[in-house]
Amino acid sequence: MNGLDREFLQRDRGIHPPAFTPDYKTSVLRSPRAALISLENSLSEVTGPTFGRSEIGPLDNDLILNYARDGEPIGERILVHGHVRDENGRGVPHTLVEFWQANAGGRYRHRNDRYLAPIDPNFGGCGRTITDENGYYYFRTIKPGAYPWRNFLNSWRPAHIHFSVFGSGFAQRLITQMYFEGDPLIRHDPMILGIPDPAAAVRLIAPLDLSAALPLDMLAYQFDIVLRGRQQTLFENKLQGN
Amino acid sequence: MVQPLSPRLKETPSQTAGPYVHIGLIPHQAGFDIFETNFSNVLAGPDTTGERIRIEGRVFDGADSPVRDVLVEIWQANAAGRYNHPADRQEGKPLDEGFRGWGRTGSDFETGLWHFETVKPGPVEGRKGHRPQAPHVNFWIAARGINIGLQTRLYFPDEAEANAADPVLGLIEQPNRRKTLIARREERGGGVVYVFDIRLQGQDETVFFDA
Numbered sequence: 001m002n003g004l005d006r007e008f009l010q011r012d013r014g015i016h017p018p019a020f021t022p023d024y025k026t027s028v029l030r031s032p033r034a035a036l037i038s039l040e041n042s043l044s045e046v047t048g049p050t051f052g053r054s055e056i057g058p059l060d061n062d063l064i065l066n067y068a069r070d071g072e073p074i075g076e077r078i079l080v081h082g083h084v085r086d087e088n089g090r091g092v093p094h095t096l097v098e099f100w101q102a103n104a105g106g107r108y109r110h111r112n113d114r115y116l117a118p119i120d121p122n123f124g125g126c127g128r129t130i131t132d133e134n135g136y137y138y139f140r141t142i143k144p145g146a147y148p149w150r151n152f153l154n155s156w157r158p159a160h161i162h163f164s165v166f167g168s169g170f171a172q173r174l175i176t177q178m179y180f181e182g183d184p185l186i187r188h189d190p191m192i193l194g195i196p197d198p199a200a201a202v203r204l205i206a207p208l209d210l211s212a213a214l215p216l217d218m219l220a221y222q223f224d225i226v227l228r229g230r231q232q233t234l235f236e237n238k239l240q241g242n
Numbered sequence: 243m244v245q246p247l248s249p250r251l252k253e254t255p256s257q258t259a260g261p262y263v264h265i266g267l268i269p270h271q272a273g274f275d276i277f278e279t280n281f282s283n284v285l286a287g288p289d290t291t292g293e294r295i296r297i298e299g300r301v302f303d304g305a306d307s308p309v310r311d312v313l314v315e316i317w318q319a320n321a322a323g324r325y326n327h328p329a330d331r332q333e334g335k336p337l338d339e340g341f342r343g344w345g346r347t348g349s350d351f352e353t354g355l356w357h358f359e360t361v362k363p364g365p366v367e368g369r370k371g372h373r374p375q376a377p378h379v380n381f382w383i384a385a386r387g388i389n390i391g392l393q394t395r396l397y398f399p400d401e402a403e404a405n406a407a408d409p410v411l412g413l414i415e416q417p418n419r420r421k422t423l424i425a426r427r428e429e430r431g432g433g434v435v436y437v438f439d440i441r442l443q444g445q446d447e448t449v450f451f452d453a
């Protein structure tokens with residue numbers, strides 16, 4: 001069968017924002033208008049890059065310390081943790097998870113960000129980790145602030161952390177954003193409102209997880225991620241051993 | 243009434259990578275240095291087997307302007323046509339240990355140009371019962387204004403025979419749409435360059451896949 005016993009389930013496009021979401025104005029000129037061509041998985045889609053732990057530095061999953069110069073960054077210290085699984089419910093082990101965000105004031109360390117909130121000299125705003133053998137990940141960071149953006153004149157992004165995940169095949173590649181429980185800006189955000197199924201949008205909102213908080217140190221949020229599942233074939237367990 | 247099917251989880255919805263995607267994925271382009279090892283647009287090392295090539299291009303929006311904040315990732319087989327992944331068990335094709343086959347870059351903030359340094363991939367077997375796939379490079383792009391990553395493929399103009407038999411190109415009905423996946427070959431400074439422009443929308447909109 002050569003890899004094709006690993007085919008991914010068809011992506012359910014109804015849970016993703018379509019390419020053309022006019023209330024998110026930048027999508028208007030950046031959305032393909034022709035239908036996507038449906039492709040059965042070949043080796044090109046079921047395979048994908050793999051990354052080793054040796055490529056990741058010891059502080060890469062610690063945004064509180066990985067850019068600290070003469071002190072620690074300003075803001076609310078938080079732990080973000082979660083489980084990366086596929087739609088079959090199986091943990092996705094040893095996969096690269098990358099994340100980036102604004103600082104506590106809502107400002108990005110990026111040459112194109114001109115927002116008037118200050119750059120934090122001790123905060124870079126990016127990190128990465130590799131899931132463990134069961135698909136779990138965690139990192140420490142500062143809770144990002146909301147920021148204004150030019151969409152409507154008074155558009156503000158809810159606090160969010162951007163996530164990039166690979167999975168085990170290139171067709172599982174996903175970029176998304178995590179939002180925080182209780183943020184009143186969520187219900188105004190055109191990017192979240194672009195998701196056709198409101199029940200799907202809720203899965204981007206991380207609940208506060210007091211049980212993972214470190215007393216007298218930091219709060220915690222849990223953000224689980226689900227990647228595309230694989231087609232289940234009979235005797236799969238015998239063939240694949242997982 | 244019937245038994246319910248066993249429950250299945252649903253994929254996490256996609257969200258745009260936003261204008262500052264560089265911070266997380268290519269921080270030096272955002273303007274700072276943070277990681278010890280960075281992922282890059284150079285796929286081929288000194289020991290990689292195969293014909294050295296450069297792939298470059300721009301991504302254009304529906305107003306025909308270059309997209310200057312796009313993230314481009316490629317995934318490809320080695321010169322023998324084998325992917326560096328455990329699911330690739332093609333027989334008789336050597337693995338090139340030092341060649342991961344994956345690269346990442348961002349378009350230039352002024353010109354919108356991006357490029358990769360790699361080797362030309364070999365043909366890859368097709369699905370069971372199908373003909374082999376012509377040499378190709380898998381592309382995935384993300385940017386502000388792109389709500390879910392777009393997947394496409396680059397094919398080589400000097401592989402006309404293999405392209406004509408390629409099972410994926412064969413799925414595209416209109417010949418002029420098929421052409422959007424074929425790069426242009428140039429020779430420059432003694433090296434081979436394949437130019438692959440991607441059009442998000444409009445007259446010559448690139449074919450994107452739901453794979």
Ligand SMILES: [Fe+3]
Nearest residue numbers: 157160162260
């Ligand atoms: Fe953002």
